Amino acid sequence: GENVEQHPSTLSVQEGDSAVIKCTYSDSASNYFPWYKQELGKGPQLIIDIRSNVGEKKDQRIAVTLNKTAKHFSLHITETQPEDSAVYFCAANHISAGTYKYIFGTGTRLKVLA
Amino acid sequence: DTAVSQTPKYLVTQMGNDKSIKCEQNLGHDTMYWYKQDSKKFLKIMFSYNNKELIINETVPNRFSPKSPDKAHLNLHINSLELGDSAVYFCASSQASGSSEQFFGPGTRLTVL
Numbered sequence: 001g002e003n004v005e006q007h008p009s010t011l012s013v014q015e016g017d018s019a020v021i022k023c024t025y026s027d028s029a030s031n032y033f034p035w036y037k038q039e040l041g042k043g044p045q046l047i048i049d050i051r052s053n054v055g056e057k058k059d060q061r062i063a064v065t066l067n068k069t070a071k072h073f074s075l076h077i078t079e080t081q082p083e084d085s086a087v088y089f090c091a092a093n094h095i096s097a098g099t100y101k102y103i104f105g106t107g108t109r110l111k112v113l114a
Numbered sequence: 115d116t117a118v119s120q121t122p123k124y125l126v127t128q129m130g131n132d133k134s135i136k137c138e139q140n141l142g143h144d145t146m147y148w149y150k151q152d153s154k155k156f157l158k159i160m161f162s163y164n165n166k167e168l169i170i171n172e173t174v175p176n177r178f179s180p181k182s183p184d185k186a187h188l189n190l191h192i193n194s195l196e197l198g199d200s201a202v203y204f205c206a207s208s209q210a211s212g213s214s215e216q217f218f219g220p221g222t223r224l225t226v227l
Contacts, residue, residue: 031213032212032213032214034215034216036218038155041220041221042220042221043118043204043206043218043219043220043221044157044204044218045218046215046216046217049215087155089157093212093213094212095212099162099169099170099211099212100211100212100213101159101162101170101211101212102159102212102216104156104157104158106154106155106156107155107156107157109155
């Protein structure tokens with residue numbers, strides 16, 4: 001079946017450093033790629049998304065890049081802060097029987113060390 | 115003014131029991147979802163409804179039965195609970211399915227003893 005691979009599974013960075021999380025998807029028809037942040041005890045929350053007609057998108061300290069040819073997309077967080085510590089999920093949409101659904105990556109636990 | 119709410123937040127029960135989780139969204143969205151997140155944090159879709167109609171039904175045991183009385187509510191009923199059902203269950207909603215932001219509820223932690 002379709003899947004989304006996500007690396008690394010855990011990532012520790014010093015406060016102020018950058019963090020990069022990478023995902024690879026398998027369905028060439030996927031055209032929407034959201035990133036979610038999940039804090040402890042809470043539901044996932046969208047932080048940024050990108051559609052297949054765009055190669056890069058930035059929102060303050062967060063950016064996402066998409067390489068459709070290689071089926072890779074990445075999340076970049078610059079100037080990390082302790083409150084960035086959370087689990088991050090990438091996702092890609094997938095159409096099956098005429099209906100879209102998300103396939104989520106396996107998550108990356110980011111720790112920002114003060 | 116919570117966007118997606120779920121009750122209860124915690125549910126502890128014995129094997130073999132039947133339980134329900136309720137979900138409500140006040141965003142006016144047409145599509146609602148149930149996800150299961152296991153102990154390794156894997157998030158997997160279980161069901162999706164669009165305007166009260168079931169549109170996604172993943173390979174889920176038929177002990178799990180969703181019900182959508184109206185497009186603002188999606189409940190999940192689980193019969194004959196098993197140890198492996200222990201997980202966090204998330205409800206979510208979106209304006210359209212699969213290509214727009216999904217808003218997640220706070221989750222229901224189900225523990226089956």
